[in-house]
Amino acid sequence: MLNRKTAIMIAITIATVVIGVSVTVAHLDYGGQQTSSNNSDEFASNLAIPPIPLLSEYDKPVNGVDEASTIVGYDVPYPTYLPEGYKIQGMYAYDDSVKMYAWDRMIDGKTRYKDFYYTGKGMIIYIYDISKRYSTAADEEEAKATGGPISIEEQMEEWVKEFEKYKAHKLTIDGYQCVAYDSQIVEDAIGRKVPLLAELDCLKDKLLIQIRAYLPESELIKVAESML
Amino acid sequence: MVGYMVSPLWVTAVNDRLLEIGWIASASYTPQWYWALDGIIQKRWCTNNTCPNNNSTWLFTIQDSDRDGRWVLRVGTDTITTNNLGNSYAIKTGAGYEIGYYDVNPGINDYKDFMYYKPSTGWVLLSSSVASKWYVIVPDNGYTVDYCNDAPFTHFKVAKGGGRDLC
Numbered sequence: 001m002l003n004r005k006t007a008i009m010i011a012i013t014i015a016t017v018v019i020g021v022s023v024t025v026a027h028l029d030y031g032g033q034q035t036s037s038n039n040s041d042e043f044a045s046n047l048a049i050p051p052i053p054l055l056s057e058y059d060k061p062v063n064g065v066d067e068a069s070t071i072v073g074y075d076v077p078y079p080t081y082l083p084e085g086y087k088i089q090g091m092y093a094y095d096d097s098v099k100m101y102a103w104d105r106m107i108d109g110k111t112r113y114k115d116f117y118y119t120g121k122g123m124i125i126y127i128y129d130i131s132k133r134y135s136t137a138a139d140e141e142e143a144k145a146t147g148g149p150i151s152i153e154e155q156m157e158e159w160v161k162e163f164e165k166y167k168a169h170k171l172t173i174d175g176y177q178c179v180a181y182d183s184q185i186v187e188d189a190i191g192r193k194v195p196l197l198a199e200l201d202c203l204k205d206k207l208l209i210q211i212r213a214y215l216p217e218s219e220l221i222k223v224a225e226s227m228l
Numbered sequence: 229m230v231g232y233m234v235s236p237l238w239v240t241a242v243n244d245r246l247l248e249i250g251w252i253a254s255a256s257y258t259p260q261w262y263w264a265l266d267g268i269i270q271k272r273w274c275t276n277n278t279c280p281n282n283n284s285t286w287l288f289t290i291q292d293s294d295r296d297g298r299w300v301l302r303v304g305t306d307t308i309t310t311n312n313l314g315n316s317y318a319i320k321t322g323a324g325y326e327i328g329y330y331d332v333n334p335g336i337n338d339y340k341d342f343m344y345y346k347p348s349t350g351w352v353l354l355s356s357s358v359a360s361k362w363y364v365i366v367p368d369n370g371y372t373v374d375y376c377n378d379a380p381f382t383h384f385k386v387a388k389g390g391g392r393d394l395c
Contacts, residue, residue, distance in 0.1 A: 047267030048250060050238050097242055113246065114267070126243040126314075155312055162311050188269040189262070190252070196268065210243060 040214050043185055044118040046192040054101070054111045059092045068093045074129055077209065081226035083219050086123065096129040102213075102223075118195055123213035125223065131206040152203055153177075159201065166196060173221060174228045178202040182217040200224055239290055239299075241314035247299055249288045261288070263301050263308065273303055292316055 062068045069076045071093040082088070085104035092099050101107055102123040103116065116122035130152050159179045160168050168181040183198035200211045200220040209227060211220045238248035245266060252260040252272070262272040289302045297312040 048248060048262065048264040048269055049246065049267035050248065052240065056240060094242055099243060124244050158311060186268065189271050190269050194268050197266065
């Protein structure tokens with residue numbers, strides 16, 4: 001027979017284990033991996049991000065894809081799929097590029113960079129005309145002098161090598177070349193664990209389409225599929 | 229062109245990629261300089277054993293003068309060229325303006341001085357305290373040098389015409 005004191009100790013031990021397991025399970029998704037939302041919330045404070053607003057004074061809002069296309073001089077692809085609850089909350093055209101913010105809430109002047117990308121899991125879709133990378137021959141000569149220019153295909157190879165540590169890989173979506181890596185927790189140069197946004201870069205003719213968000217890579221691919 | 233960024237110590241590219249040079253606050257106020265991409269520290273300099281000696285100067289710049297999206301960062305004597313991250317909004321970032329760190333009391337948990345450099349006038353002292361939570365400097369030439377203590381990181385920005393609330 002156990003004495004009363006031993007029985008109490010065993011009961012406390014069992015209760016501690018049960019509570020511990022319950023707390024752990026609460027932080028796991030069905031696949032047994034930590035969910036990205038928990039991870040990014042936990043580790044976002046380790047990021048070295050200035051408390052800057054998402055929108056800058058340079059961002060020129062446009063009323064829609066037609067106006068954006070007129071400004072940049074090409075047909076701007078528009079996503080017909082977005083993650084559940086997300087809408088295009090802002091579209092901005094600058095020179096030869098367009099960016100769109102997709103989110104499940106409104107963006108205003110008080111929305112901070114960190115709140116959008118990390119706490120809020122906001123998505124940026126950036127479209128860039130690579131044929132206008134260098135506006136003049138002099139620019140191109142200057143770039144050559146500093147090691148460039150390189151073709152976009154070479155650039156994609158570079159990305160795969162550069163981001164090998166993030167498991168970057170090539171893929172083809174509807175016949176177009178892409179490079180992607182998934183959102184993940186990485187360790188920075190001072191040993192802090194920080195969230196890394198998933199990124200998908202696709203080349204469609206003269207356009208580079210870049211999608212970034214702290215969401216599963218599969219969601220970025222679905223968005224790209226709806227644009228290509 | 230509204231605003232004109234000059235040797236910014238953080239810069240947001242058109243595609244929202246964020247580059248920054250800043251320092252990590254510490255209990256001893258010994259700055260540990262770093263550069264970061266999208267908030268992720270890529271490299272740091274100046275640990276307790278390698279901080280600048282008395283009267284030494286460290287300079288910091290971020291430039292993409294040819295607008296190829298490859299940014300050149302200089303921290304002290306170290307130069308780093310990034311992969312193609314995206315262009316800045318500015319047509320050209322100006323050259324020659326740099327933030328300097330001038331440690332008048334190395335190893336002492338006290339004031340550190342900062343300077344900026346203008347080729348035509350030389351060094352301009354920006355006396356400051358890293359213990360300050362908020363500090364804005366408006367040099368006579370209209371450039372604003374600003375940093376904010378957003379512990380544990382401290383962030384810089386140099387700009388012209390962009391308004392004072394840079395933090």
